[in-house]
Amino acid sequence: MATQFLLVLSVMLLIQSHGGKGDDTPISRFQQYLRFKTAHPNPNYSAPISFLVEQAESMGLTTRTIEYVRGKPVLLVTWLGSNPKLPFILLNSHLDSVPAEADKWIHPPFSAHRTSDAGLIYARGSQDDKCIGVQYLESIRNLKSRAFLPLRTLHISYVPDEEIGGFDGMAKFAASSDFRELNVGFAMDEGQANPGDDFRVFFADRTPWELVIRAHGIPGHGAKLYDNGAMENLMKSVELISKFRDSQFDFVKAGKAANSEVISVNPVYLKARTPSNTGFVMNMQPSEAEAGYDLRLPPMADPDLMKKRIAQEWAPSIRNMTYTIKEKGKLRDHLGRPIMTATNGSNPWWAVFKQAVEATGGKLAKPEILASTTDARYIRTLGIPLLGFSPMINTPILLHDHNEFLKDTVFLKGIEVYESVISSLSSFEGVSAQMI
Numbered sequence: 001m002a003t004q005f006l007l008v009l010s011v012m013l014l015i016q017s018h019g020g021k022g023d024d025t026p027i028s029r030f031q032q033y034l035r036f037k038t039a040h041p042n043p044n045y046s047a048p049i050s051f052l053v054e055q056a057e058s059m060g061l062t063t064r065t066i067e068y069v070r071g072k073p074v075l076l077v078t079w080l081g082s083n084p085k086l087p088f089i090l091l092n093s094h095l096d097s098v099p100a101e102a103d104k105w106i107h108p109p110f111s112a113h114r115t116s117d118a119g120l121i122y123a124r125g126s127q128d129d130k131c132i133g134v135q136y137l138e139s140i141r142n143l144k145s146r147a148f149l150p151l152r153t154l155h156i157s158y159v160p161d162e163e164i165g166g167f168d169g170m171a172k173f174a175a176s177s178d179f180r181e182l183n184v185g186f187a188m189d190e191g192q193a194n195p196g197d198d199f200r201v202f203f204a205d206r207t208p209w210e211l212v213i214r215a216h217g218i219p220g221h222g223a224k225l226y227d228n229g230a231m232e233n234l235m236k237s238v239e240l241i242s243k244f245r246d247s248q249f250d251f252v253k254a255g256k257a258a259n260s261e262v263i264s265v266n267p268v269y270l271k272a273r274t275p276s277n278t279g280f281v282m283n284m285q286p287s288e289a290e291a292g293y294d295l296r297l298p299p300m301a302d303p304d305l306m307k308k309r310i311a312q313e314w315a316p317s318i319r320n321m322t323y324t325i326k327e328k329g330k331l332r333d334h335l336g337r338p339i340m341t342a343t344n345g346s347n348p349w350w351a352v353f354k355q356a357v358e359a360t361g362g363k364l365a366k367p368e369i370l371a372s373t374t375d376a377r378y379i380r381t382l383g384i385p386l387l388g389f390s391p392m393i394n395t396p397i398l399l400h401d402h403n404e405f406l407k408d409t410v411f412l413k414g415i416e417v418y419e420s421v422i423s424s425l426s427s428f429e430g431v432s433a434q435m436i
């Protein structure tokens with residue numbers, strides 16, 4: 001009898017350590033979630049949603065799937081708190097991933113292979129951001145097993161299409177009456193890994209602008225020297241923009257600002273030619289020339305000042321230039337305030353969050369602006385405080401890279417961190433006039 005029991009036990013341990021069938025642990029559930037093929041351009045949303053619904057319902061959480069755009073579901077998981085009058089907490093993550101070039105990976109990107117020596121779990125989405133999607137649920141599982149009861153209701157949202165701008169996902173969800181009814185007082189969304197020992201936390205995104213400048217000029221023979229050609233007019237702007245770029249980059253190089261704290265402006269295309277059947281007419285100076293730039297503005301930047309600079313210096317009509325700016329988000333909320341979440345005493349949630357992380361022995365790095373953008377901007381725009389946070393320390397930053405991985409122990413530590421964060425946030429009684 002005893003030997004039989006030992007045999008069964010050792011087989012079970014063997015199965016656990018090898019991640020075989022029947023294995024049901026936080027790590028194996030993470031691997032299961034990672035195996036869904038959610039990469040663009042054809043993310044499969046139905047399979048991961050079924051999985052998440054099953055997980056959530058098995059824990060006694062309620063779920064609701066809403067489609068604002070056909071085939072692009074938003075999943076909402078809810079843990080009811082005892083005081084429905086208090087504003088709720090929202091934890092967000094996205095379902096989709098960027099594509100992966102399988103032949104450049106050492107393990108297939110949707111295999112969620114876990115190395116036997118270091119415990120590295122390789123998968124597209126392991127850092128960005130399926131880790132937090134599973135950690136939210138696993139931490140609630142642990143809190144429930146300890147009979148923890150939230151005061152504030154907690155919602156977890158899983159949204160589609162973040163990696164392609166979120167227009168059919170969070171943008172529509174945040175603008176919906178469903179979202180307003182959630183009465184969100186504080187939200188969290190993805191952050192980024194840190195190779196160092198501190199947890200990174202993000203209080204704002206930069207806002208992208210797509211700038212196209214166009215020059216018009218007199219066409220002419222390729223052999224002729226004359227003023228005011230389109231190419232010449234454009235090159236004057238290219239030089240001015242380069243100087244501005246240098247002035248911003250100098251702050252970063254001098255250590256006065258982080259990359260994400262300055263206005264970045266990077267050339268992304270140049271277009272000018274007189275076409276011929278084989279390519280370019282080589283003895284013609286073209287009458288039109290165009291350049292495209294990717295601009296990123298931190299929340300403190302003055303959008304009006306930037307527009308003035310573009311109109312007067314970068315694409316002045318006096319030099320026969322025109323321009324278009326496509327703003328991919330706002331820099332100011334409905335009250336004209338920069339869209340960012342305070343990380344000081346003026347935001348009571350900040351102290352709750354910080355203490356919760358520190359209670360697990362963790363330390364927070366200096367709060368940062370994210371260099372790129374996430375779905376967080378749609379929520380912050382509504383005036384709701386939101387922190388970007390993915391608890392991954394001692395981890396190389398591999399989002400969108402080949403061989404994206406997360407170490408098993410880092411993933412498990414993240415569950416512990418969220419247990420502390422979720423229990424603190426959902427127990428926070430708040431201040432009477434909530435600052436949002």
Ligand SMILES: *[C@@H]1O[C@H](CO)[C@@H](O)[C@H](O)[C@H]1NC(C)=O
Pocket residue numbers: 044045046047
């Ligand atoms: C999504 O994945 C599931 C499970 O792998 C599969 O059954 C289903 O056909 C897929 N759906 C689409 C639209 O590819």
Ligand SMILES: *[C@@H]1O[C@H](CO)[C@@H](O)[C@H](O)[C@H]1NC(C)=O
Pocket residue numbers: 216217228229233318319320
């Ligand atoms: C602008 O275009 C006009 C009309 O073609 C031309 O006379 C003028 O020289 C141009 N100016 C510049 C700076 O290119």
Ligand SMILES: *[C@@H]1O[C@H](CO)[C@@H](O)[C@H](O)[C@H]1NC(C)=O
Pocket residue numbers: 341342343344345346
């Ligand atoms: C808190 O930070 C915000 C900017 O994020 C600033 O405007 C405000 O003055 C600060 N308040 C306090 C009390 O330090």
Ligand SMILES: [Zn+2]
Pocket residue numbers: 094128129162190374
């Ligand atoms: Zn992401």
